[in-house]
Amino acid sequence: MISFTEENYLKSVFHLSNVSSEVSVKDVSADLGIKMPTVTSMMKKLAAKGLVEYQSYKPVKLTPRGQTEAALVIRKHRLTEMFLVEHMGFGWEEVHEIAEQIEHVKAPALFNRMDEIMGHPKVDPHGSPIPDRHGKIMSRKLRKLSELSEGDTFTIEAVTNSEDDFLNYLNQRDLSLGTVLQVVFIEPFDFSITVRYKDKETILSKTVSDRLLGE
Amino acid sequence: MISFTEENYLKSVFHLSNVSSEVSVKDVSADLGIKMPTVTSMMKKLAAKGLVEYQSYKPVKLTPRGQTEAALVIRKHRLTEMFLVEHMGFGWEEVHEIAEQIEHVKAPALFNRMDEIMGHPKVDPHGSPIPDRHGKIMSRKLRKLSELSEGDTFTIEAVTNSEDDFLNYLNQRDLSLGTVLQVVFIEPFDFSITVRYKDKETILSKTVSDRLLGE
DNA sequence: ATAAAAACTTAGACATATCTAACAAAAATA
DNA sequence: TATTTTTGTTAGATATGTCTAAGTTTTTAT
Numbered sequence: 001m002i003s004f005t006e007e008n009y010l011k012s013v014f015h016l017s018n019v020s021s022e023v024s025v026k027d028v029s030a031d032l033g034i035k036m037p038t039v040t041s042m043m044k045k046l047a048a049k050g051l052v053e054y055q056s057y058k059p060v061k062l063t064p065r066g067q068t069e070a071a072l073v074i075r076k077h078r079l080t081e082m083f084l085v086e087h088m089g090f091g092w093e094e095v096h097e098i099a100e101q102i103e104h105v106k107a108p109a110l111f112n113r114m115d116e117i118m119g120h121p122k123v124d125p126h127g128s129p130i131p132d133r134h135g136k137i138m139s140r141k142l143r144k145l146s147e148l149s150e151g152d153t154f155t156i157e158a159v160t161n162s163e164d165d166f167l168n169y170l171n172q173r174d175l176s177l178g179t180v181l182q183v184v185f186i187e188p189f190d191f192s193i194t195v196r197y198k199d200k201e202t203i204l205s206k207t208v209s210d211r212l213l214g215e
Numbered sequence: 216m217i218s219f220t221e222e223n224y225l226k227s228v229f230h231l232s233n234v235s236s237e238v239s240v241k242d243v244s245a246d247l248g249i250k251m252p253t254v255t256s257m258m259k260k261l262a263a264k265g266l267v268e269y270q271s272y273k274p275v276k277l278t279p280r281g282q283t284e285a286a287l288v289i290r291k292h293r294l295t296e297m298f299l300v301e302h303m304g305f306g307w308e309e310v311h312e313i314a315e316q317i318e319h320v321k322a323p324a325l326f327n328r329m330d331e332i333m334g335h336p337k338v339d340p341h342g343s344p345i346p347d348r349h350g351k352i353m354s355r356k357l358r359k360l361s362e363l364s365e366g367d368t369f370t371i372e373a374v375t376n377s378e379d380d381f382l383n384y385l386n387q388r389d390l391s392l393g394t395v396l397q398v399v400f401i402e403p404f405d406f407s408i409t410v411r412y413k414d415k416e417t418i419l420s421k422t423v424s425d426r427l428l429g430e
Numbered sequence: 431a432t433a434a435a436a437a438c439t440t441a442g443a444c445a446t447a448t449c450t451a452a453c454a455a456a457a458a459t460a
Numbered sequence: 461t462a463t464t465t466t467t468g469t470t471a472g473a474t475a476t477g478t479c480t481a482a483g484t485t486t487t488t489a490t
């Protein structure tokens with residue numbers, strides 16, 4: 001049996017693994033807002049359960065089983081988010097916090113039913129892929145908006161961050177998944193990008209363009 | 216902030232208060248499957264928080280605030296059950312366990328949305344009333360089937376127990392909320408009741424007739 | 431290469447929620 | 461009423477998950 005808390009650590013290591021190749025105790029500590037000694041002891045515990053590989057002073061890694069378990073929690077999170085948006089009328093900026101709680105519910109039938117009702121969706125409301133029942137994740141290689149050049153065209157397919165502040169910022173500018181942008185100008189000084197879409201022209205900071213993924 | 220665990224104790228005291236006038240530490244212990252010393256110390260804690268009235272060796276009682284908090288948890292439970300049945304195709308025998316977990320989610324918007332979507336239902340799938348946003352419960356005075364006499368007619372409006380075994384028993388006999396029964400015969404020895412409904416005749420034990428409420 | 435800084439671990443404390451064993455009070459019974 | 465049974469409490473142990481303070485290892489910089 002994997003506890004609530006353990007699930008959160010697994011999720012954190014999983015996410016951090018997708019950001020950089022090595023995951024440190026510090027990274028997990030910062031990500032979860034939990035002090036390093038606590039992380040160290042949890043890593044030992046998870047290692048004893050066969051969910052992470054851990055050696056003192058070395059980076060942390062999920063074992064295959066740890067990966068699967070993490071993916072299954074993420075599956076529950078993303079199915080929930082999608083269900084809240086598609087069947088309960090919530091906005092994509094409202095669902096992260098709720099899903100953060102419901103993801104820990106132990107009731108496979110509930111999540112499989114959501115999956116069925118929605119016709120086995122491939123991605124959640126933020127464009128992140130939903131793992132299947134076995135914890136397998138469909139991986140897509142998307143580019144960041146910040147990697148494009150002037151004149152390029154870009155379709156938003158995912159956001160790397162589900163904080164409501166960021167999503168409200170996008171809402172205000174009428175930016176959502178599927179929006180097609182033209183890169184008009186890249187400011188060499190701070191890499192802010194001027195984009196054109198839907199008869200509008202806006203300047204997006206690098207912070208924003210780093211968080212928008214697409215093709 | 217009321218913890219998960221504390222919420223379960225409040226619910227238990229609430230439910231037990233509706234069964235008998237006095238609630239003992241033993242009752243709570245038996246209901247939750249938790250040993251008496253643990254219950255004693257939790258009662259002290261809840262008393263310190265102003266949620267129960269507690270004095271050594273005396274029965275336990277919810278304070279008005281405790282009542283409200285308990286009712287709000289029950290609201291979340293019952294809205295969830297109703298939503299699972301009405302909008303996700305679950306049977307009334309499947310939803311208790313799932314709702315038992317979701318009731319602890321801290322997200323008023325989620326439950327208010329369920330409530331809206333369903334058009335503010337008055338009762339859950341087992342016929343129990345759903346408290347309003349302020350913790351007020353609509354109380355109906357229903358009779359037990361076991362209180363009727365031969366020749367009486369009875370409409371099932373609620374069941375006092377949501378265990379899946381019991382509900383599957385009712386499913387097998389095609390008994391559900393709204394079913395109208397005629398009391399044909401009451402066996403004086405064990406109080407089992409012969410009832411007629413939908414062209415069928417069945418004998419229900421006192422255990423069963425005690426759990427069926429209606430008019 | 432050595433000193434300083436950053437990252438990590440160990441040790442020990444604390445809060446929550448649980449238990450068992452032993453004792454105390456209240457209720458039931460003889 | 462006295463004794464037994466039931467109910468309830470106290471005391472102390474255990475597990476989980478958190479923290480701070482202090483010390484260690486690794487990395488970075490001088």
